[in-house]
Amino acid sequence: MARVSFLGLGVMGFPMAGHLAAKGHEVTVWNRTASKGTAWAEKHGGRAAPTAREAALGAEFVMACVGNDDDLRAVCTGSDGAFAGMEAGAIFVDHTTVSAAVTRELAGIAQSAGLGFVDAPVSGGQAGAENGQLSVMCGGGAEDYAHAEPVIAGYAKICKLMGPSGAGQLTKMCNQIAIAGLVQGLSESLHFAEKAGLSISEVVEVISQGAAGSWQMQNRYKTIEENRFDFGFAVDWMRKDLGICLSTADENGASLPVTALVDQFYKEVQHMGGGRWDTSSLIARLRR
Structure with missing residues (x-):
């Protein structure tokens, strides 16, 4: 079992994070609208953090499922971003559907900070997220993927490494x-x-x-x-x-x-x- 942070609790992220908690992972969540984080913690246990950085503190894996390129940059970078709270060796797993360009940009920043980065967009919709039956297509280094895959398996029916950073997108x-x-x-x-x-x-x-x-x-x-x-x-x-x-x-x-x-x-x-x-x-x- 791992210490996991999940950033973004929309129709996809809320149940995905719930599956991680049900599998026995120690889960901390963050959402831009704080009430969703509180609601998630009340339903699934775990803890809601006030910022992405605080959610990422001590986490071995930080998963994200937000809106677009700009949203992803915002939760990753800056003084309150996840990267600022992650320790060297931790792995960021991005489930957002974004451009391959922003994926490569953020993967480079992560690598410079000693962090792993796996782009892992999903398919299967809200029903797939709720039933833990998502298809997950990944890009990144083979070692980072191998570490992250058992955690992703908590809500995936198939998870596959497609190539280097950006290949998942x-x-x-x-x-x-x-x-x-x-x-x-x-x-x-x-x-x-x-x-x-x-x-x-x-x-x-x-x-x-x-x-x-x-x-x-x-x-x-x-x-x-x-x-x-x-x-x-x-x-x-x-x-x-x-x-x-x-x-x-x-x-x-x-x-x-x-x-x-x-x-x-x-x-x-x-x-x-x-x-x-x-x-x-x-x-x-x-x-x-």
Whole structure:
């Protein structure tokens, strides 16, 4: 069992930190909104700290799951940042989806301070976090990864080292690119079924057993049918992620025409007031 700090207690971080406590790790948490830290400690035991630096004091592993590049820099650096409280040899594990550039930047700062750094973005959404069934794609040094993997296993169904620093984030980009196209295809399929007078449930029962089947189909068709988009990963966050994908594609020369198009469709959903709807809400723009 390890001394672990967890920074960021949103819909993902709150249950992820809870799994670590349930596994017997000694967990200290921090959240920008202090009341969430207090609520977590009341539910799971452990301790809530007032700053990221204080949460990291004495921790062997510091895990983070925050919002974006700027949020990650803020919790890592500065006098109240986690790096200031970590001891040499401790390992920072970042579960935030951010750019590979900020990952490499912070990994370099960590290395200069004698700290380990593993970028470890996750896939599986809120349900995956709550059930401890996340897919975790990692970048960093092999030794740091080997030390961190048994802790990450507390909420992972698969965890794999993909390469050096930034490789985990690049793999997460592949994940988001694939999801964007899948959700748009599913939305068009179910929209077509509605227009054709077919039962969505019956259509999915049949086509999900063949080549059209997907996680998105199995887990989202019912809420799509009911026009409910209050479960899962928010459109605002998806657009943030797709922006990272498209920016990185500009740098490496990858062609992402479908991703760019779906990003604009999500922009339309935002303009409809759906920024906090989940990503399956793409069908809403077709139903207008």
